Amino acid sequence: MIKHTFSTLPIFICIALVAASCDPQPATPEATASLPREIPEPATLVLRGGKVATADEAIGEVEAVAVRGHEIVAAGSNRDIASLIGPVTQVIELEGRFVMPGFIEGHGHYLYLGKTQQILDLGSAQSWDEIVHQVSEAAAGAKPGDWIQGFGWHQEKWIRVPEGVIDGVPRNDRLNQVAPDNPVLLTHASGHAMMANDAALASAGIGDLTDDMPGGTIVRTSGGKATGLLRETAQNGVKAALAQWESQRRAELQEIAMRERAELAAREALRHGVTSFHDAGASFDDIDFLKKLESEGQLPVRLYVMVRYESIESLAARLPDYRMLSEENDFLTVRSIKKQVDGALGSHGAWLLEPYFDLSDTAGLVLDPIEEIERTAELALRYGFQVNTHAIGDRANREILDLYQRAFVSHDMDGAELRWRMEHAQHLDPADVPRFAELGVLASMQGVHAISDGPWLPSRLGDKRTTETSYVWRNLMDSGARINNGTDVPVESIDPIASFHASVSRMMNNGKRLTPGQAMSRQEALESYTINNAYAAFEEEIKGTLTPGKLADMVVLSQNIMTVPEEKIPETQVEMTIVGGEIKYRGE
Numbered sequence: 410m411i412k413h414t415f416s417t418l419p420i421f422i423c424i425a426l427v428a429a430s431c432d433p434q435p436a437t438p439e440a441t442a443s444l445p446r447e448i449p450e451p452a453t454l455v456l457r458g459g460k461v462a463t464a465d466e467a468i469g470e471v472e473a474v475a476v477r478g479h480e481i482v483a484a485g486s487n488r489d490i491a492s493l494i495g496p497v498t499q500v501i502e503l504e505g506r507f508v509m510p511g512f513i514e515g516h517g518h519y520l521y522l523g524k525t526q527q528i529l530d531l532g533s534a535q536s537w538d539e540i541v542h543q544v545s546e547a548a549a550g551a552k553p554g555d556w557i558q559g560f561g562w563h564q565e566k567w568i569r570v571p572e573g574v575i576d577g578v579p580r581n582d583r584l585n586q587v588a589p590d591n592p593v594l595l596t597h598a599s600g601h602a603m604m605a606n607d608a609a610l611a612s613a614g615i616g617d618l619t620d621d622m623p624g625g626t627i628v629r630t631s632g633g634k635a636t637g638l639l640r641e642t643a644q645n646g647v648k649a650a651l652a653q654w655e656s657q658r659r660a661e662l663q664e665i666a667m668r669e670r671a672e673l674a675a676r677e678a679l680r681h682g683v684t685s686f687h688d689a690g691a692s693f694d695d696i697d698f699l700k701k702l703e704s705e706g707q708l709p710v711r712l713y714v715m716v717r718y719e720s721i722e723s724l725a726a727r728l729p730d731y732r733m734l735s736e737e738n739d740f741l742t743v744r745s746i747k748k749q750v751d752g753a754l755g756s757h758g759a760w761l762l763e764p765y766f767d768l769s770d771t772a773g774l775v776l777d778p779i780e781e782i783e784r785t786a787e788l789a790l791r792y793g794f795q796v797n798t799h800a801i802g803d804r805a806n807r808e809i810l811d812l813y814q815r816a817f818v819s820h821d822m823d824g825a826e827l828r829w830r831m832e833h834a835q836h837l838d839p840a841d842v843p844r845f846a847e848l849g850v851l852a853s854m855q856g857v858h859a860i861s862d863g864p865w866l867p868s869r870l871g872d873k874r875t876t877e878t879s880y881v882w883r884n885l886m887d888s889g890a891r892i893n894n895g896t897d898v899p900v901e902s903i904d905p906i907a908s909f910h911a912s913v914s915r916m917m918n919n920g921k922r923l924t925p926g927q928a929m930s931r932q933e934a935l936e937s938y939t940i941n942n943a944y945a946a947f948e949e950e951i952k953g954t955l956t957p958g959k960l961a962d963m964v965v966l967s968q969n970i971m972t973v974p975e976e977k978i979p980e981t982q983v984e985m986t987i988v989g990g991e992i993k994y995r996g997e
């Protein structure tokens with residue numbers, strides 16, 4: 410337990426400077442009475458008696474930190490901070506606990522995180538039977554025509570697979586049996602595929618004879634029957650049919666569901682020590698909704714939102730109205746655009762330079778055409794937006810590096826100033842690694858993906874490509890590139906401690922380490938989750954370290970993740986999450 414006390418210590422007459430000890434001269438009452446006294450305004454919040462990793466090299470590790478309003482005003486020894494404690498200062502006795510800058514989730518899906526808490530959670534299912542059971546229970550409580558949605562299934566997590574699977578995935582027959590009158594849409598944990606029952610396929614007009622669409626696959630049996638599995642863009646029709654059904658529900662019901670979604674997302678973030686969140690994609694409508702929440706004070710986590718799901722025409726017309734730079738203690742920033750060039754490796758959607766090891770007739774999929782990304786990049790330059798492109802395969806990464814380079818050269822711009830990002834950057838040809846630092850392109854990666862994907866990477870890429878091209882953090886950092894960290898929640902849990910641990914250990918759940926030479930040091934992992942993510946959002950002046958003058962966004966952890974034995978890192982508990990000087994979450 411952390412003790413909370415309201416101190417009644419007297420205010421000393423000196424201003425505490427960073428790490429400078431406050432040493433007031435004893436003065437007689439007569440002497441002080443004749444001098445104008447400079448009394449520092451007391452702090453509103455002080456955390457003391459702990460190990461505070463400021464992540465600011467000039468300050469280092471200290472015992473205490475003081476906050477006034479939403480800003481850090483001092484970091485230093487308990488003595489340094491003492492003068493800032495006034496009658497109404499809330500003092501938290503850390504009793505040796507660890508404090509660090511709040512985690513910044515570098516790439517996640519905020520409203521979708523909330524939504525996954527509202528629908529069937531399929532992430533812990535260990536078999537297809539369990540999933541069918543969950544759907545049948547939901548169908549029993551649903552009205553005919555109501556959609557049943559689930560998220561997070563992954564065939565690699567199942568302890569057994571039913572007969573008749575195609576590419577390891579069952580057909581939808583049993584979903585048709587248990588929910589004949591309800592469209593069922595079960596999204597894969599990667600987000601790159603879904604299983605739909607026949608009612609859902611019919612609502613999207615998909616039949617056995619429907620052609621595949623560019624960038625997508627309707628998986629079929631050898632006899633030509635659609636199995637219900639839809640890959641990449643083939644999901645769009647069913648998603649649109651669901652959106653149509655949702656839009657028919659009364660507006661206020663939708664508003665309630667959306668607000669609940671935002672609340673659930675915030676709760677998940679705060680309980681995991683996340684104080685800022687880079688949202689990898691929201692439409693202008695979603696941004697309007699988030700803006701409303703911010704104005705009502707209902708956004709407890711700071712969002713850095715990338716514009717997504719808009720046509721070129723819509724971007725051209727509306728981007729200027731949506732540029733919202735970060736201001737004093739605000740919670741919503743919009744100055745970037747998200748694009749997506751390829752799919753995921755697991756579903757053979759990542760765009761590779763050479764064909765897949767286990768599927769030699771394909772080298773992956775192109776989702777947003779290169780020309781479209783190029784035109785988007787032009788708009789971004791015109792209106793002062795950053796471009797963040799999802800690229801997983803080595804071909805996808807090369808194409809986007811080429812595209813960014815063309816844009817920088819043709820506009821005579823310095824890439825380092827623009828800070829354009831590669832989202833995921835998972836598989837890189839060795840020749841492309843140094844180009845990140847050379848061009849000033851940021852590698853926005855997810856530590857935890859490396860250990861989830863690690864066990865099956867060789868099945869897709871073979872051993873050589875797995876070792877040489879996959880999650881090459883060390884090669885990137887040695888070449889001078891900056892790496893961001895995150896989880897791509899809800900693809901993975903938002904837990905930054907798990908991703909931090911994956912980043913320093915590369916320990917997979919099979920007990921082996923994925924090319925351990927590519928691991929980050931703890932300092933590098935800490936920076937990837939704090940200052941580097943702040944930099945990737947143009948916010949390094951206000952976030953990412955516990956430097957006086959920056960926002961008081963910090964997290965109290967049960968133990969020091971920089972020094973505990975590596976295997977103990979995952980046991981770390983978040984005890985307190987502070988955003989803008991306010992305690993937004995307290996652990997048990």
Ligand SMILES: [Zn+2]
Pocket residue numbers: 516517518689897
């Ligand atoms: Zn994502």
